[in-house]
Amino acid sequence: METEMEMVSAESIGIGEDLTPPLSPISYSLHDAFLHSHCSSCFSPLPSSSSPNPNPNHHHGHGGLLYCSSSCCESSHSPLHHFSSSAHLLSPSLEPSDLRVALLFLLQIKPHFNSSYHRICGLMSNRHRLLTSTNDDDDLAIRIRNGARAMAAAAATDGEFLLEEAEAVLCAVLTNAVEVQDRMGRSVGIAVYDTCFSWINHSCSPNASYTFLPPETPRGGQRCCLITPSSSQPFDDTPSHLLTGLAGGPKIVVRSIKTIKKGEQELRQSELWSKYRFTCCCHRCAAHPLTYVDQHLQDSCRSDDFVTEYIDDAIDDYLCSNDTESCCKKLEDALLNHKTRLHPQNHLSLKAYTTLASAYSSASAIAMEDEDGLKMKRFSAAYSLLLALQTHDLFLHESSLIASVSNFWIGAGESLINLATRLVSSRKWGGCGCGCRSIDIREANLEVLKEYVLKCISDIIGGGKVWKFLVGGNGYLEVVPMDMRWVESKTVGDDECVDGQQVFGLGAHCLLYGGILANISGGHDSPLSCYVGRLLDEL
Numbered sequence: 001m002e003t004e005m006e007m008v009s010a011e012s013i014g015i016g017e018d019l020t021p022p023l024s025p026i027s028y029s030l031h032d033a034f035l036h037s038h039c040s041s042c043f044s045p046l047p048s049s050s051s052p053n054p055n056p057n058h059h060h061g062h063g064g065l066l067y068c069s070s071s072c073c074e075s076s077h078s079p080l081h082h083f084s085s086s087a088h089l090l091s092p093s094l095e096p097s098d099l100r101v102a103l104l105f106l107l108q109i110k111p112h113f114n115s116s117y118h119r120i121c122g123l124m125s126n127r128h129r130l131l132t133s134t135n136d137d138d139d140l141a142i143r144i145r146n147g148a149r150a151m152a153a154a155a156a157t158d159g160e161f162l163l164e165e166a167e168a169v170l171c172a173v174l175t176n177a178v179e180v181q182d183r184m185g186r187s188v189g190i191a192v193y194d195t196c197f198s199w200i201n202h203s204c205s206p207n208a209s210y211t212f213l214p215p216e217t218p219r220g221g222q223r224c225c226l227i228t229p230s231s232s233q234p235f236d237d238t239p240s241h242l243l244t245g246l247a248g249g250p251k252i253v254v255r256s257i258k259t260i261k262k263g264e265q266e267l268r269q270s271e272l273w274s275k276y277r278f279t280c281c282c283h284r285c286a287a288h289p290l291t292y293v294d295q296h297l298q299d300s301c302r303s304d305d306f307v308t309e310y311i312d313d314a315i316d317d318y319l320c321s322n323d324t325e326s327c328c329k330k331l332e333d334a335l336l337n338h339k340t341r342l343h344p345q346n347h348l349s350l351k352a353y354t355t356l357a358s359a360y361s362s363a364s365a366i367a368m369e370d371e372d373g374l375k376m377k378r379f380s381a382a383y384s385l386l387l388a389l390q391t392h393d394l395f396l397h398e399s400s401l402i403a404s405v406s407n408f409w410i411g412a413g414e415s416l417i418n419l420a421t422r423l424v425s426s427r428k429w430g431g432c433g434c435g436c437r438s439i440d441i442r443e444a445n446l447e448v449l450k451e452y453v454l455k456c457i458s459d460i461i462g463g464g465k466v467w468k469f470l471v472g473g474n475g476y477l478e479v480v481p482m483d484m485r486w487v488e489s490k491t492v493g494d495d496e497c498v499d500g501q502q503v504f505g506l507g508a509h510c511l512l513y514g515g516i517l518a519n520i521s522g523g524h525d526s527p528l529s530c531y532v533g534r535l536l537d538e539l
Contacts, residue, residue, distance in 0.1 A: 006199055006200075006201045006229070006230045007196070007199045007200050007201070007227040007228065007229060007230065008227065008228060008229075008230045008263050008264060009226060009227055009228075009260045009261065009262050009263060009264050010225075010226055010227060010228045010262070011226060011262050012259075012260070012261055012262050013226055013256050013259065013260040014256065014259055014447070015256055015257065015258060015259055015446065015447050015520060016255065016256065016257070016446045016447070016519065016520035016521075016523075017226070017255065017256045018226075018253055018254070018255055018523065019208060019225070019226045019227050019253075019254040019255060019256055020196055020197065020225050020226070020227065020252075020253055020254045021224065021225060021253070022213055022251040022252070022253055023193050023194070023196060023197055023251060023252050023253070023254075024193075024248075024249050024251055025191035025192055025193050025249040025250065025252075026105060026108070026121065026192045026193060026194055027101045027102075027104040027105040027108070027173070027191070027192045027249075028043075028101060028104075028180070028189060028190065028191035028192070028248075028249040028250060029097045029100040029101045029104070029189055029190060029191075030043060030097065030188055030189040031095070031096075031097045031187070031188060031189050031190075032096050032097065034188040034189065035065070035066070036066060038066075038182070038188050038189075039066065039067050039068035039069075039072050040065040040066060040067060040072075041067055041068075041072035041073070041248035041249060042068065042072050042248065042249070042250055042251075043180050043182065043188050043189055043212075043250045044068050044182070045068075045182065046066055046068055047068070072248060094143055094144070094146075094147040094170075097189055097190050098147070098170070098173060098174065098177070098190065099147055099150060099151060099170070101173050101177060101190055101191070101192060102147075102151055102166070102169050102170040102172075102173040103151050103154060103155060105120070105169050105172070105173060105192065106151060106155060106165065106166060106169045107155065109121065109169070117164060117165070117167075117168035119172075120168060120169055120172040121194065121195075122194065122195040122198075122199070123172050123175070123176045123192070123194075123195065123198050124172070124175060124176075125168045125169075125171040125172040125175065126171050126172070126174075126175040127167060127168050127171040127172075130144055130171045130174065130175070131144060131145070131167065131171070144167065144170060144171060144174070145167065147170055148163055148166040148167040148170050149163065149166075151166040151169075151170060152165075152166045172192075173190075173192055176192050176193075176198045177190045177191065177192045178190065178191060178192075178193070178210075178252075180212055180250045181212065189250075191249060191250055191252070193252060195229070196225060196227070197210070197252060197254065199229060200227070200254065205398060205399075205400055206257070206400045207256060207257060207258040207260050207264070207399070208254050208255060208256050208257060208258075208260070209254070209255055209257050209400070209402065209403065209521050209522075210252050210253065210254045210255070211252070211253055211255060211521065211522040211523060211526055212250050212251070212252055213250075213251045213252070213253060213525075213526075227254070253523065255520070255521060255522070255523060257399050257400070257402050257520060257521055258399050307334060307342065307348060308348060310330070310334050311331065311334055311348050311351065311352055313330075314326075314327055314330035314331050314334070314355075315327070315331075315351070315352075315355050317330075318355060318359055322362065324359040324360070324362050324363040325363070327355065327356075327359045328356060328359050328360065328363075328379075331352045331355060331356055331359075332356070332474075332475065332476045334352070335349065335352060335476050335480075336475060336476050336479075344386070344390050344480055344481060345390050345391075345393065345394055349390075350387060350390065350391065353383050353386055353387040353390070354383075354387060356379075356380075356383045357380050357383035357384040357387060357411070357415065358380075360376050360377075360379040360380035360383065361376075361377075361380040361415065363376040363380075364376035364377045364380060369422075374422055375473060377415075377418065377419045377422060378419060378469070378470050378471075378472070379470075379471075379474050379477065380415055380419075381412070381415040381416050381418070381419045381470055381503075381507075382467075382470035382471050382474065382477050383477070384408070384411050384412040384414075384415040384416075385412045385415070385416065385461075385467075385470065385506075385510070386477070386480065387408050387411070387412070388405070388408040388409045388411070388412040388510065388514075389461070389482070391404065391405045391408050392405055392408075392409070402517050402520060402521045403517075403518075403521050403522075405517060406514050406515075406517035406518040406521060406528065407514070407528070408514070409510050409511070409513050409514030409517065410510075410511060410514035410515065410518070410528070410532060411514075412507070412510045412514075413507045413508065413509075413510035413511025413512070413513075413514060413535075414507070414511065414535070415507070416503055416504070416506055416507025416510060417504060417507035417508065417511065417539075418507075419503055419507070420500055420501075420503045420504035420507055423500030423503060423504075424500035424501060424504065434456045436452075436453055436456055436508075436509060436512060437508075437539075439453070439512065441512065441515045441516050441519050441524070441529070441532070441533065441536075446516055446519055446520050449516055450513070450516050450517070450520070453509060453512055453513045453516060454513060456509050457506070457509050457510065457513060460502065460505065460506045460509065461506070465498045465502065466498055466502050466503060466506055467482070468498070469498035469503070470503075508536075508539055511532060511535060511536060511539075512532075512536060514532060515528075515529060515532030515533065515536065518532060
């Protein structure tokens with residue numbers, strides 16, 4: 001009988017808790033594009049250098065790899081990390097980082113490899129599915145076999161391997177590896193972690209997320225693992241604790257983004273059929289009719305293909321030419337067109353809002369310090385706030401959106417505070433008497449705090465004056481529906497004016513709320529939480 005590969009909660013867990021201690025990878029590698037700009041151990045950016053000569057702050061290891069510190073350099077001095085055979089990995093079929101990680105993995109298990117290709121160190125290889133060709137994806141099986149041949153040829157310098165072994169390990173990497181992101185959200189490399197992480201099941205509506213730890217910040221708080229395998233049945237395979245040849249690597253922590261009952265499965269997002277040959281049957285994918293979130297994200301119009309192409313072209317033109325005026329006109333014309341009117345939470349609308357916020361911000365940066373420049377700042381802040389509001393309404397129905405929504409609230413807060421600097425010379429936060437100014441997001445009860453700050457935001461926006469000030473003179477923003485159930489809107493008279501302190505207060509609350517969500521999803525020492533903490537300390 002096959003052992004079930006899933007993790008369940010060992011106890012009842014609250015929101016925003018570490019479910020695992022910091023986990024080190026079994027195998028890891030940077031993508032080629034980042035080998036000379038990031039540390040080959042912890043994946044953090046290397047100190048920049050203005051000279052063409054090697055930066056004296058860089059630490060050089062075997063094979064020309066670079067490290068950010070002596071400790072990272074020393075931790076990766078294992079012969080397995082810098083074996084000569086890596087230079088022989090010549091295969092155009094797969095990403096070089098996939099092959100490097102698979103070859104590192106293969107060399108580690110060499111003393112312990114058994115005849116089973118179904119699991120490697122407890123990790124499912126998915127070999128049968130990935131190598132079974134179908135009419136529309138023969139290419140994947142071919143690419144895997146070509147990659148395995150390249151691995152076997154490269155590994156021949158370190159000993160003989162069967163082609164089947166290389167195929168199984170490569171399939172295990174493709175099935176279980178995760179993209180490692182830097183502080184700006186770019187994928188800089190990949191890593192494979194042991195069963196404590198890789199056995200966590202997939203869901204499109206997860207109750208947990210994972211975050212990569214900044215190497216310079218030691219993780220505090222929860223140190224024990226709060227999740228456990230659902231079955232204690234042993235399996236005949238190589239235990240991952242025997243893989244002691246590789247050190248270093250980017251550490252990962254899994255955190256709860258919902259309350260989790262004892263025995264409940266932990267869930268993680270992953271790519272599905274195209275990479276894993278996996279058809280998702282989670283409650284969100286199986287829902288009929290569609291869930292609230294998917295109904296709004298996929299809300300279609302009669303000319304959906306045309307609108308998609310038009311919006312994408314407008315965004316591409318802006319990115320290529322930086323013509324902010326043309327971009328804003330095209331996008332707002334598309335949003336205003338009554339024949340193709342999109343719901344504000346349609347994925348195309350959200351994509352347009354993101355670009356419009358950026359375009360108006362760029363326009364304000366080059367505009368004169370006059371009414372026209374102020375208008376650009378108002379519209380940029382309005383689109384940033386609109387993006388946060390609309391995605392937050394979706395987040396209330398689907399907590400897996402927490403990381404994206406956190407970024408949108410932080411962006412709205414920064415944009416509003418930037419606008420407020422044009423309106424008032426001295427900024428004061430806390431004039432509404434709510435007490436939010438004294439909150440320390442690193443110490444407070446996050447779940448209670450989240451609702452408290454959100455109520456303050458709802459009161460400010462529901463008052464109507466700030467929103468009316470932000471959107472005045474913009475044809476689309478003045479008519480976009482704002483019927484969100486969590487905001488109690490009030491009618492605003494034409495003669496009511498906004499105070500610059502109200503704009504600043506709303507921006508500070510948005511920044512605080514985004515920081516709370518970042519704390520829940522990534523922890524108080526995550527890069528984003530630390531960034532927000534510094535901004536709040538300066539207010």
